[in-house]
Amino acid sequence: MLALGVDLAAEAANTALAWLEWGPDGCSVREVHCGCDDEMLVDALLSADKAGIDCPFGWPVPFVEFVAAHRSGNVDVPAATRGRDWRRNLALRLTDRVVHDRTGLTPLSVSADRIGHAAMRCAALLARLARAGSPVDRSGSGVVAEVYPAASLKLWGLPHRGYKRPGDLAALGRLVDALREAAPWLDLGACDALCRRSHDATDAVIAALTARAAYRGLTAAPGPGEIEAATSEGWIALPTSPLAGLRPRA
Structure with missing residues (x-):
């Protein structure tokens, strides 16, 4: 089984791609590349059994409706809604709020933060995949x-904080050490050094x-009341099992 991971940025220079090959005895990081352009990403994604992309797949439905209303001059703020609550509804997707409820972390807002630039690139990549015949479902199926x-x-x-601080390679190294200890079946091979000096590369491996967890059904899928928003806005795959649950089965 081939699982791919993409740490997507607005520009190729900060975009990383990892190939993980899964066999009966373990998982090997076959390659990790930094500085990936759209052609490389599309070609790689077309070869994957499952791929995880670190980037929003869509925008909040209320935000899309707000932009459309603004274009026609019909913006209407609900009288019973405070400004901050109304803006939060425009800034965060349903999946962002679910992630916060389950982890305490708040993803960057695709409609109110610089990650929107990466999301524009992601939208174009997903469209290219669909045209090439690879099924694209923003809910992750x-x-x-x-x-x-x-x-x-x-x-x-x-460790999930601090490893991206500029120049703090020690924190990044501690994350790689913790990952290797928690997953002894994961062979970073020659990519170990790159992961220790590039958090983009490490994020691509994660x-x-x-993606492997999603492939095995070990991530939380949207519920009946969430699927409509998820298919439009995107849905972050949150693992539902320990890392050990990804251990290959002999």
Whole structure:
């Protein structure tokens, strides 16, 4: 089984891609590349059994409706809603609120933060995948799933803060050490050094591990009352089992 992880940025320079090959005896990190352009990403994603992309797959439905209303000059703020609550409803997707409720972490707002630039690139990539015949479902049931490495790390009991601080390679190294200790069946091989100097590379590996969890049904799917929003806004795959649950079965 081939699981891919993409740490997607607005530009290729900060985008990382990891290939994880799963066999009966373990999992090997086959390759990790930084500086990935759209062509490389699409070609790789078309070869994956499951891929996790660290980027919002869509925008909040109320935000989309707000922009459409603004264009026609018909913006209407509900009288019973305070400004802050109304803006929060525009800034956060349903999946963002679910992640906060379950992990205490709040993903960056795709409609009110710089991650929106990466989301524009992601939308184009997903469209290219669909045109190439690879099933795309923003709720995660297709080949690709939206992931959030910090949430996966926290749910797996691994360090999830501080490892991205500029110049703090010690914190990043401690995360890699913790990952190797928690998953002795994971062989980083020659990619170990890159993961210790690039948090983009490490996040791509975590994204691929989360993709493996989604492939095995070990992530939380949207419920009946959530599926409509998830198919439009995207849905972050949160692991529902310990990292040990991804151990290959002999």
